[in-house]
Amino acid sequence: MSEGNMRLTLKVWRQSNSNTEGGFENYQLEGISPDMSFLEMFDVLNEQLVEAKQEPVAFDHDCREGICGMCSMHINGQPHGPLQGVTTCQLHMRSFKDGDTIVVEPWRAGSFPVIKDLVVARDAFDRIMAAGGFVSVNTGNAQDANNLPIPKEAADDAFAAAACIGCGACVAACKNASAMLFVSAKISQLALLPQGQAERKIRAEKMVAQMDSEGFGACTNTGACSAECPKGITFDNIARMNREYLGAKLSSTNV
Amino acid sequence: MIVMSWFTQTLTSSIGKKLIMALTGLFLISFLVIHAAINAMIFYNDGGETFSHWGHFMGTNPIIRTLEIGLVLGFLFHIYDGLMLTKTNRAARPVSYASRNANANSTWYSRSMGLLGTIILIFLVIHTSHFWIPNRTNQFATGEELDLYNMMLTTFQNPWVVLIYVAGCFSLFWHLLHGFKSAFQTLGLYHVKYNGLIAFLGTAFSIVVPLLFALMPIAMYLGWVK
Ligand code: FES
Numbered sequence: 447m448s449e450g451n452m453r454l455t456l457k458v459w460r461q462s463n464s465n466t467e468g469g470f471e472n473y474q475l476e477g478i479s480p481d482m483s484f485l486e487m488f489d490v491l492n493e494q495l496v497e498a499k500q501e502p503v504a505f506d507h508d509c510r511e512g513i514c515g516m517c518s519m520h521i522n523g524q525p526h527g528p529l530q531g532v533t534t535c536q537l538h539m540r541s542f543k544d545g546d547t548i549v550v551e552p553w554r555a556g557s558f559p560v561i562k563d564l565v566v567a568r569d570a571f572d573r574i575m576a577a578g579g580f581v582s583v584n585t586g587n588a589q590d591a592n593n594l595p596i597p598k599e600a601a602d603d604a605f606a607a608a609a610c611i612g613c614g615a616c617v618a619a620c621k622n623a624s625a626m627l628f629v630s631a632k633i634s635q636l637a638l639l640p641q642g643q644a645e646r647k648i649r650a651e652k653m654v655a656q657m658d659s660e661g662f663g664a665c666t667n668t669g670a671c672s673a674e675c676p677k678g679i680t681f682d683n684i685a686r687m688n689r690e691y692l693g694a695k696l697s698s699t700n701v
Numbered sequence: 702m703i704v705m706s707w708f709t710q711t712l713t714s715s716i717g718k719k720l721i722m723a724l725t726g727l728f729l730i731s732f733l734v735i736h737a738a739i740n741a742m743i744f745y746n747d748g749g750e751t752f753s754h755w756g757h758f759m760g761t762n763p764i765i766r767t768l769e770i771g772l773v774l775g776f777l778f779h780i781y782d783g784l785m786l787t788k789t790n791r792a793a794r795p796v797s798y799a800s801r802n803a804n805a806n807s808t809w810y811s812r813s814m815g816l817l818g819t820i821i822l823i824f825l826v827i828h829t830s831h832f833w834i835p836n837r838t839n840q841f842a843t844g845e846e847l848d849l850y851n852m853m854l855t856t857f858q859n860p861w862v863v864l865i866y867v868a869g870c871f872s873l874f875w876h877l878l879h880g881f882k883s884a885f886q887t888l889g890l891y892h893v894k895y896n897g898l899i900a901f902l903g904t905a906f907s908i909v910v911p912l913l914f915a916l917m918p919i920a921m922y923l924g925w926v927k
Contacts, residue, residue, distance in 0.1 A: 459799075470799065523802030549800040556795045621803065621812050622790035624715075654716060663793035664715040664786050666814060667883040673806035682891045688716055689889030695711040 450479025452539060455547040456491060458503055464559045464567075470549075480540035484527060485510060485517060487539055504563040510535040512676065515611030518618070519564055520551040525615035525674045533613060533676040553614050555623035557660045570660040571612050571628060577656035578649035579632045581641045594640050607634040609677040616671035616679070622663025627671035629657045630687035631679045637690055647694035654691050716887075718786050723884035725779040730881065730906070732772055735759075737913045744916075746926050749850030760836065760846050780822065787815050810875035811883070817876040824869030831856050857921035870915035877907035 454475045461468025475494070478487055485507050492502035508516040517534040521527035527537045542548060550564065558566040581588075596604075608631070616627035633650055636642030642649070665684055672681040711717045739759060742752035759765050803812060810817065836847045856862055881903035885891070890899070920926040 457799075520798060520800075523798065523800040524805055528802075528805070551798055551800070554794055554796050554798050556793050619806055621794075621807075623793035624790070626715075654714060658715050661793055662715075663790035664719055665887070666790070666811065667879070667886045668807035668811040670803065670806040670812075681886070685886050685889045685891030687889075688719070688887055691714075691716050692711070692720060692889065695707060695717075701707050 450477060450482070450539070452476075452478040452480060452542070452544045454478055454487075454542065454545075457547060457549045458491075458564070459551045459560075460503070460563055461552075461560050463562055468560065468563075478539055480538065482539045483510065483535055484519070484521065484537040484539065485535045504561075504565045506565050507535060512536040513611060515613035518553055518566060518568075518613060518615075520553060520618055522549055525553065525618040526613075526676055530673065531676060531678055533611075536676075553618040555614075555617050555662070557623065557625070557662050558614060558617065566614075568612070568614050570662070571614065571625070573660065574625070574629055574653055574656045575632065578645070578652035579636070581636060582645060596639060600638050604635050604638040607631045607638065607679065607683055610635075610675075610679050611677055613676060615674050615676060617662065619670040619674035620663065620665075621668060621670065622666060624665050624671070625657050625660070625662040626665040626684050626687065627675065627679055627681075629653055630683035633687045633690055634683045637686065646690070647698040648700065650687065650690040650694040651698060651700060654687070715789070718782055718789075719887045721778060721782045722786065723887035725775050725782065726880050726884045728775045729772075729779060730877070730884075732775070733910050737910050740917055741913055743850070743853070743926050744920070748927070753848075753850050756849050757846060760840065776825075780818070783815060783818055808879070811879040814876060814879060817872045820872040821869060821876060824865065824872065827865060828869065831862075853917070854921055854927075857918040860922065863918040863922045866918040867915050870911040873914070874907050874911040877911070878904065881906055 452475075456473040456475060457470050458473060459468055460471045473491055473494075475487070475491055478490065482490070485505070488503060488505055495502045506516045506518050508514040510517075512533045512535060515533070517526075519526070519534045521534065521537070526532060526534045527541065529537055529541055552558075552560050552564045553566045553568075555566075557570040558568055561567050610628060610631035612628060614625075614628070617623050617625050620627075633653055636649060637646055667681075667684075669681050672679060712721060739755045740752070742755055743749065745751045803809075832849055832852060835852075836849060839845060839847050857866075882899055885899050917926075
């Protein structure tokens with residue numbers, strides 16, 4: 447980590463647990479390198495806090511290379527900060543200017559309660575996946591994926607939808623805290639492949655029902671989710687989900 | 702416990718509520734086409750002859766009068782559904798952000814459909830109390846239609862009324878600019894072959910119809926149409 451000379455003021459949301467009220471704390475940072483990632487800058491802050499015998503800021507992170515979806519900061523009014531197509535761990539301090547004040551908040555959604563500081567519980571997503579975001583293999587092993595011939599275009603579209611890392615930036619960006627981009631990506635990745643056909647209808651019905659019962663909002667088609675998605679999940683996935691869901695409701699045998 | 706059938710379950714789901722929003726929205730859009738087309742007859746500038754001819758047809762034809770009930774229902778469903786959606790959507794984010802740069806990811810009017818809709822509703826209350834309500838009341842009481850053309854001429858002498866109408870048209874413009882293509886997205890009608898057409902039609906419609914409406918009070922106020 448190279449030494450740098452950026453000075454920053456951080457306004458960070460601090461909250462000890464989901465039952466307490468939180469609030470903003472201001473921190474001054476010096477010697478920040480423009481080559482640091484945003485999370486590395488937070489490491490510097492936390493070292494400073496530990497040295498001062500204060501509680502470090504809790505934040506989610508794991509891979510730090512943009513693939514796990516754990517990092518989740520709302521930076522200066524945007525999920526994952528000002529750059530498009532990157533996660534917080536892939537955002538670098540060169541995207542900010544010396545002397546900047548940076549406001550950092552957790553994702554805000556009733557379905558994503560704050561656990562501590564910037565960490566939110568995203569298990570609502572897990573429950574939506576458990577409701578139908580899979581292909582059942584009730585006996586034997588899953589066969590080798592390459593046994594099923596799949597046209598390149600279908601594979602590409604399914605792969606583009608499967609690029610979703612479940613970080614929740616779509617929910618964080620949406621004015622309604624809607625999870626429709628996430629759910630639609632998960633429905634799409636299976637609806638586009640032959641393996642997903644058998645459970646196609648029940649999947650759409652169950653995942654949408656779970657999404658609703660988790661308390662996420664509905665879609666106003668503003669497109670904010672897609673614009674802020676670090677993986678560029680496209681907006682047409684939501685149209686596909688609407689088709690899948692309404693079609694399933696009209697034609698499935700689940701009464 | 703009330704057992705919900707699959708049908709009510711669908712319509713009360715998040716996507717179902719959006720479906721109602723889209724279908725009623727498109728239905729109201731179809732009404733705008735007729736309304737704008739018939740009112741544009743004033744631009745014949747023939748002392749309201751053509752306009753009154755069609756106005757009489759719309760006001761007395763039994764099929765149109767039946768459809769009018771559907772229209773009122775369409776408005777009511779669109780408004781009620783919008784309120785329900787707003788309620789759940791607001792509840793989905795109990796704590797709001799201290800800092801929000803929403804303009805970086807979406808247009809202000811797509812985020813303000815409720816507000817724009819409310820302004821349109823206020824306008825509609827004023828607008829229907831100018832023409833539709835007095836006319837229907839009179840028809841009900843006496844069986845006679847009012848002379849709507851001359852009512853327009855007098856009403857639009859007041860510059861404040863003209864301003865309110867123009868403001869209503871602006872709200873309609875932005876509401877349609879998002880609503881038109883949004884309805885197709887909700888219906889799942891997103892397709893490489895038609896996206897361009899839908900986007901073009903949506904923008905063109907949002908400009909042409911409100912502009913046509915706005916020109917009516919303006920033209921009468923300025924005496925272009927007598
Ligand atoms: S830490 Fe894994 S995506 Fe950011």
